[in-house]
Amino acid sequence: MKNLKNWVGEITGAFSATLKHAFAERDTVCYPAEKPDLPERWRGRIILTVTPEGEERCVACYLCSSVCPSSAITIQGAEREDDERRYAEKFEIDFTRCIFCGLCEEACPTRAIQTTNDFEMGASSRAELVYDKSRLLENHTGKYPDFDYFKRAGVPIRGKDVGEGANEKPPVDVYTLLP
Amino acid sequence: MGTLYIDDQPVEFQPGDNVLDAAKRANIEVPYFCYHPALGAVGSCRVCAMETVPSREGEQPRTVMTCTLKAQDGMRFKFAQSDKAPGVSKTMVEFYMTRHPNDCPVCDEGGDCHLQNMTVEVGHAYRRFDGQKKTYPNQLLGPLVWNTANRCITCYRCVRFYQDYALGDDFGAMGSRNNVLFRRIDDGAFDSPFAGNIITVCPTGTFTDKVFRRKYSRTWMLKKSASICAHCSVGCHVEPGARAGTLRRVVPNENSAVNQYFICDRGRYAPHASEAADRPLQVKVGGQPRQEPALAVLRQALAVSDARWGVMGSGREDVVTNLVLQQLAADLNAPFTAFTDPLTEVRTKTAVNLSLSAPSLQDIEASDCILVVGELTEHAPMMELAVRQALKQGKPVLMLHASASVLAGMIRKQRSLQAQTQAPVLWAETLQKLISQLTQEQADGWAALLKNAKAPVLLGVAEVMPTAVIKALAELAAVIGEHSRLGFALPAANSFGAAQVSQAGSSEQLLTSLESGAINALLVVGADPMSGWQGERWSKALAKIQHLVVVDHIHSATVQAATVVVPSAAVSERNGVFINYEGRVQSFAKAYSRETPVLLQEELIGLLSSDARARVQSQLQSMLGSAMPSPGSAGNRIKPATLPIGQVAEAVLGSGTALVLQGWHGEEEVAGFATELASLTPHDSVGIAPAYAKALGLTLDKNSRLTLSVHGKQLTLPVALSAQIAEGCVAVSRRAFAELQARLGDEVKLTAAIRLSEEPAEQPVVAQFTPVRGDHSNGGVRP
Numbered sequence: 001m002k003n004l005k006n007w008v009g010e011i012t013g014a015f016s017a018t019l020k021h022a023f024a025e026r027d028t029v030c031y032p033a034e035k036p037d038l039p040e041r042w043r044g045r046i047i048l049t050v051t052p053e054g055e056e057r058c059v060a061c062y063l064c065s066s067v068c069p070s071s072a073i074t075i076q077g078a079e080r081e082d083d084e085r086r087y088a089e090k091f092e093i094d095f096t097r098c099i100f101c102g103l104c105e106e107a108c109p110t111r112a113i114q115t116t117n118d119f120e121m122g123a124s125s126r127a128e129l130v131y132d133k134s135r136l137l138e139n140h141t142g143k144y145p146d147f148d149y150f151k152r153a154g155v156p157i158r159g160k161d162v163g164e165g166a167n168e169k170p171p172v173d174v175y176t177l178l179p
Numbered sequence: 180m181g182t183l184y185i186d187d188q189p190v191e192f193q194p195g196d197n198v199l200d201a202a203k204r205a206n207i208e209v210p211y212f213c214y215h216p217a218l219g220a221v222g223s224c225r226v227c228a229m230e231t232v233p234s235r236e237g238e239q240p241r242t243v244m245t246c247t248l249k250a251q252d253g254m255r256f257k258f259a260q261s262d263k264a265p266g267v268s269k270t271m272v273e274f275y276m277t278r279h280p281n282d283c284p285v286c287d288e289g290g291d292c293h294l295q296n297m298t299v300e301v302g303h304a305y306r307r308f309d310g311q312k313k314t315y316p317n318q319l320l321g322p323l324v325w326n327t328a329n330r331c332i333t334c335y336r337c338v339r340f341y342q343d344y345a346l347g348d349d350f351g352a353m354g355s356r357n358n359v360l361f362r363r364i365d366d367g368a369f370d371s372p373f374a375g376n377i378i379t380v381c382p383t384g385t386f387t388d389k390v391f392r393r394k395y396s397r398t399w400m401l402k403k404s405a406s407i408c409a410h411c412s413v414g415c416h417v418e419p420g421a422r423a424g425t426l427r428r429v430v431p432n433e434n435s436a437v438n439q440y441f442i443c444d445r446g447r448y449a450p451h452a453s454e455a456a457d458r459p460l461q462v463k464v465g466g467q468p469r470q471e472p473a474l475a476v477l478r479q480a481l482a483v484s485d486a487r488w489g490v491m492g493s494g495r496e497d498v499v500t501n502l503v504l505q506q507l508a509a510d511l512n513a514p515f516t517a518f519t520d521p522l523t524e525v526r527t528k529t530a531v532n533l534s535l536s537a538p539s540l541q542d543i544e545a546s547d548c549i550l551v552v553g554e555l556t557e558h559a560p561m562m563e564l565a566v567r568q569a570l571k572q573g574k575p576v577l578m579l580h581a582s583a584s585v586l587a588g589m590i591r592k593q594r595s596l597q598a599q600t601q602a603p604v605l606w607a608e609t610l611q612k613l614i615s616q617l618t619q620e621q622a623d624g625w626a627a628l629l630k631n632a633k634a635p636v637l638l639g640v641a642e643v644m645p646t647a648v649i650k651a652l653a654e655l656a657a658v659i660g661e662h663s664r665l666g667f668a669l670p671a672a673n674s675f676g677a678a679q680v681s682q683a684g685s686s687e688q689l690l691t692s693l694e695s696g697a698i699n700a701l702l703v704v705g706a707d708p709m710s711g712w713q714g715e716r717w718s719k720a721l722a723k724i725q726h727l728v729v730v731d732h733i734h735s736a737t738v739q740a741a742t743v744v745v746p747s748a749a750v751s752e753r754n755g756v757f758i759n760y761e762g763r764v765q766s767f768a769k770a771y772s773r774e775t776p777v778l779l780q781e782e783l784i785g786l787l788s789s790d791a792r793a794r795v796q797s798q799l800q801s802m803l804g805s806a807m808p809s810p811g812s813a814g815n816r817i818k819p820a821t822l823p824i825g826q827v828a829e830a831v832l833g834s835g836t837a838l839v840l841q842g843w844h845g846e847e848e849v850a851g852f853a854t855e856l857a858s859l860t861p862h863d864s865v866g867i868a869p870a871y872a873k874a875l876g877l878t879l880d881k882n883s884r885l886t887l888s889v890h891g892k893q894l895t896l897p898v899a900l901s902a903q904i905a906e907g908c909v910a911v912s913r914r915a916f917a918e919l920q921a922r923l924g925d926e927v928k929l930t931a932a933i934r935l936s937e938e939p940a941e942q943p944v945v946a947q948f949t950p951v952r953g954d955h956s957n958g959g960v961r962p
Contacts, residue, residue: 062396079392079393149284163314172316
């Protein structure tokens with residue numbers, strides 16, 4: 001008798017759950033017709049961003065490639081011809097290796113490298129998943145619309161000489177002997 | 180030996196240690212900036228402070244700078260900081276950081292920065308001061324050093340090295356009070372051959388390596404190894420750093436036996452020749468690239484049926500390579516040499532035979548009387564830096580030289596009579612005079628100084644010394660006594676080893692067999708006979724032969740003339756063994772492999788028969804004795820048996836004008852291919868003493884030009900008047916020697932040529948020799 005009661009309970013319980021979910025709001029979406037709503041801090045496709053003035057933010061400091069646990073980032077820095085502003089001559093992310101941990105974004109002192117909530121990166125070969133700089137660089141400031149590292153650094157660049165940065169006094173006159 | 184206590188922890192110290200040394204030895208992480216083992220302590224940074232622990236009743240604790248305090252038994256200090264009372268160190272670091280720019284991401288020092296390390300160590304993380312930062316203007320310092328003045332923490336290490344240690348005078352502390360900064364009076368490259376070391380001693384990114392900057396990589400990403408500098412015979416320990424198959428930078432590798440903490444600019448920048456745009460990296464046969472492995476191509480080339488071979492090694496190739504080539508020559512029944520010039524061969528071997536008691540760099544530094552024969556700075560800069568240490572301590576440094584030399588200028592500035600200009604053919608006579616004075620017990624002047632010295636050191640430059648002078652110098656050493664040390668700067672890194680493997684008169688033999696047609700094929704490894712002293716003879720001889728196989732890593736004249744070119748590895752790309760001027764056997768290790776594979780010289784052994792391989796092994800055993808030293812170790816000195824030496828005609832004293840060599844410190848066979856260093860090469864000129872020009876009846880000023888005629892060849896050069904050039908001589912560069920097809924000591928005819936400009940002549944310039952800087956490009960620097 002007790003067995004029968006359990007048996008009926010299980011049947012009705014299971015069917016009622018099925019019935020309830022049949023009419024509940026859906027968690028899945030009809031991708032790709034309908035795009036999922038991802039949180040802002042989603043760690044998807046990695047991009048390189050630019051300053052509000054449109055200059056590349058990356059200064060080729062190698063911190064992202066050093067911190068990358070799967071060695072997916074390859075960089076070679078260079079200096080811009082006219083003002084010695086350092087930039088990444090070569091910047092490659094191998095997305096077949098990338099584990100989207102976001103450590104590169106965390107390490108970046110200039111907020112150049114940022115994760116986005118794009119995850120649609122399907123490709124038909126591994127080589128296509130190695131993104132070079134032309135595919136990584138976006139003409140966008142990303143999550144930090146106002147940040148410009150070189151305004152805060154001490155090195156001179158085009159349009160900002162020594163002593164013209166944020167929080168800097170004009171350079172001292174090295175020839176003066178006045179107190 | 181004794182014990183002191185830091186935070187109640189016993190710390191052993193050695194005699195002569197200061198408290199900071201002792202703490203460092205006990206692995207207590209005391210921060211410091213201004214202290215440097217080679218430069219000593221000045222106590223200016225105030226960071227290594229500790230608090231004394233009162234030993235008596237009523238005594239107050241004091242704050243002391245541990246770098247300036249000699250360690251004594253039983254001293255007690257309090258160092259540990261607490262959150263409530265941060266120590267002096269933390270406060271000082273916080274002060275330094277108030278105006279330090281946020282440069283770490285764009286600073287080349289980042290990750291290898293003493294200031295970064297110390298800041299992290301004391302736990303300073305946030306700038307509490309919210310005022311504005313003080314800034315300083317940067318200075319352009321030529322193609323080798325990069326300056327970012329804002330990063331300076333005024334530790335004075337750079338000037339203490341540049342002025343106090345290396346005796347330079349064109350760089351110093353400028354400004355007053357809290358506006359002090361370190362720079363040259365004018366923009367431009369440093370005069371000192373050791374300027375690169377301010378990069379090494381600077382604890383921040385104020386001075387960084389400009390060549391490294393152009394191909395920058397974080398230092399932790401570099402592949403490094405313990406290597407030996409291949410650009411002069413001193414054999415300094417260096418650490419090449421490479422990434423992605425290319426050389427990025429070279430820094431000194433600290434060791435106690437050879438060069439301790441520093442290297443010269445030639446050692447630091449000449450290795451970048453491995454990144455020259457024209458470096459051969461492709462096996463080529465008759466100008467056509469080949470895909471086969473280099474060794475297979477070499478084997479094919481050597482198997483040509485109609486060839487009668489000659490084999491040439493080199494003083495810049497290592498011991499094993501030269502031995503392998505010697506045995507390959509035996510296999511092929513071919514003449515072998517490791518020298519391109521018979522005269523240099525005889526001089527080198529004579530010097531090697533007399534180098535058994537050669538002084539180490541430390542011996543030179545500690546000497547109380549040094550006699551230098553020849554222009555040492557221009558041939559072995561680090562040996563000369565050691566001489567400067569004795570000069571700095573007021574010890575007499577005597578010098579015989581024929582052309583303008585940095586060291587001679589330095590000696591003249593202090594004691595005018597201790598540097599003497601004289602034509603090389605007269606040096607033997609001068610030395611004989613010294614010998615007779617010393618033997619006749621009536622010594623005065625130079626002889627007295629040498630006689631009364633406790634540890635006299637005699638140094639010669641083998642390349643520019645006639646054999647008679649080398650012998651006279653040895654005789655002088657013998658007359659002075661057992662306590663004197665005699666050493667020679669040899670022409671190349673492994674000249675000592677090359678001398679061991681070449682028969683007497685081997686280069687003359689190879690050259691004459693080529694000229695007579697006895698051999699019609701030549702294998703050259705790591706040598707450039709066509710631009711050496713006998714360049715013209717070699718070029719003529721090599722133009723006649725059908726097979727010229729060259730293995731090298733620079734685009735030399737010989738490589739350009741070769742029928743088969745096999746690219747080989749530069750020193751940082753391979754393992755090997757060099758023997759330096761003291762007979763010190765030192766091995767070096769490979770730092771990196773290039774992306775396009777090149778022939779490693781070790782592989783040449785694959786060309787040998789098994790008999791020959793066994794002979795190489797046994798010869799190596801008998802030559803180097805005990806086990807091979809490990810890379811980075813100080814190595815062991817060998818004392819080989821006396822080498823047989825051939826005969827060769829030397830220049831003799833004539834009534835005319837002799838040609839002498841005007842070298843400069845960045846000059847060497849490979850160094851010429853390092854773009855940045857080579858851009859500082861002085862302009863070609865003909866150096867002549869004003870008094871001698873007057874005696875010849877020539878009216879010269881700075882706009883004059885002279886035409887030199889030697890053996891029917893003519894060359895017109897602008898005049899550089901300098902009192903540092905010997906009477907009876909004119910000094911020209913190696914390049915001019917090559918163009919004139921002249922040899923050292925050749926007689927030259929001088930005629931005045933058309934003046935450079937038609938402006939009225941000013942007063943004749945009688946000045947110290949100042950090399951004219953090349954028009955090096957600024958590399959896109961802001962004007």
